[in-house]
Amino acid sequence: MNPSEYEDKYANRLKDYRKEFVGKHKPQIERLRSCLTEDDLKEILPETEDPEIYASLMREVQAAADKNETIAQFEQRVLRLGKKAVEFVRRIPVA
Numbered sequence: 001m002n003p004s005e006y007e008d009k010y011a012n013r014l015k016d017y018r019k020e021f022v023g024k025h026k027p028q029i030e031r032l033r034s035c036l037t038e039d040d041l042k043e044i045l046p047e048t049e050d051p052e053i054y055a056s057l058m059r060e061v062q063a064a065a066d067k068n069e070t071i072a073q074f075e076q077r078v079l080r081l082g083k084k085a086v087e088f089v090r091r092i093p094v095a
Helices: 003-034 038-044 051-066 071-081 083-090
Strands: none
Touching (some): 003 051, 051 071
16 A cells, blocks of 8 residues: 555544444534533633634644644644645634
8 A cells, every 4th residue: 555545544534433422423413512502612712813814724723633733743734735824823822
């Protein structure tokens, strides 16, 4: 198996596991989501003056999570989005 086939195989397996998990725990996930108020959302969602940058970042975060990427791999994704995205990410507090 070449590296690309190996990567595809495990990426697909991770997607299947995610679907299975979400399917199995959908009521609990929906219940958690329904517990968040507008104030809660405002508190956890970073402020941005550029909704397009935020949307791009969220797509990259999801893609990185789906592929179970390392921090370094995610960092490369953010760098490809450009200077505004990098500045935006730097403002997000790290827990």
